[in-house]
Amino acid sequence: MFQVLIIEDDYKISAMLKGHMEKYGYKAATVDDFERVMEKFQEIQPHIVLLDVNLPKFDGFYWCRQIRSISTCPILFISARESEMDQVLALENGADDYIIKPFHYDVVMAKIRSHLRRAYGSYSAKAEERTVEAASLTLYPERLTLTRGDVSVELTQKELLLMEALMKKADRVVSRSRLLDMLWEDHHFIDDNTLNVYITRIRKKLREIGMEEQLETVRGAGYMLKLNGFEAT
The missing domain is CATH 1.10.10.10 (Winged helix-like DNA-binding domain superfamily/Winged helix DNA-binding domain)
Structure with a gap:
């Protein structure tokens, strides 16, 4: 079963995303303490991350860089910030995709499935773990x-x-x-x-x-x- 980590400070949105994913058979976890994001990441070792841009203390670009420094798992931004520069920054900081709020849950789920296939499934390169x-x-x-x-x-x-x-x-x-x-x-x-x-x-x-x-x-x-x-x- 794939594990998803949701890093979103709007608790209503994060709860709805979590419930929707669990309905489709995924395990989902949310972040409550935004000073301990990396500890949560290392604790659950997710297969994919959903990440907002506007977060307390440090923004999503910062956390994207931190995650990318230790993991190649897919990172999808979900944000109300829709400027081209924000999307460019997300990709340049290591993200794999950028979804603009308000979003349709079916689109989010389709993108999640697509990135999971590419990373771990039939489309993956089956790359060996780096040592x-x-x-x-x-x-x-x-x-x-x-x-x-x-x-x-x-x-x-x-x-x-x-x-x-x-x-x-x-x-x-x-x-x-x-x-x-x-x-x-x-x-x-x-x-x-x-x-x-x-x-x-x-x-x-x-x-x-x-x-x-x-x-x-x-x-x-x-x-x-x-x-x-x-x-x-």
């Missing part, structure tokens, strides 16, 4: 998981980006400035100690999978994930 591998480590970006043999740890999105950068440059130094650029768009306003905090968290995650000494600080340069000659499990 990043280095020595005995395998990183699963879509699952936010790092594994070594039969042992795995869960990562946050920032930890995932950091780990991926280190694994892709295994046994080579990755500069602090490069890591800061990857983690924050404008790191000039980020406290220098913030990266240290994330490095400490990564070391703790590596310790949980038996790689306590592999992440080395290279003074004045950055960090190196030392995997050359490390025994695989």
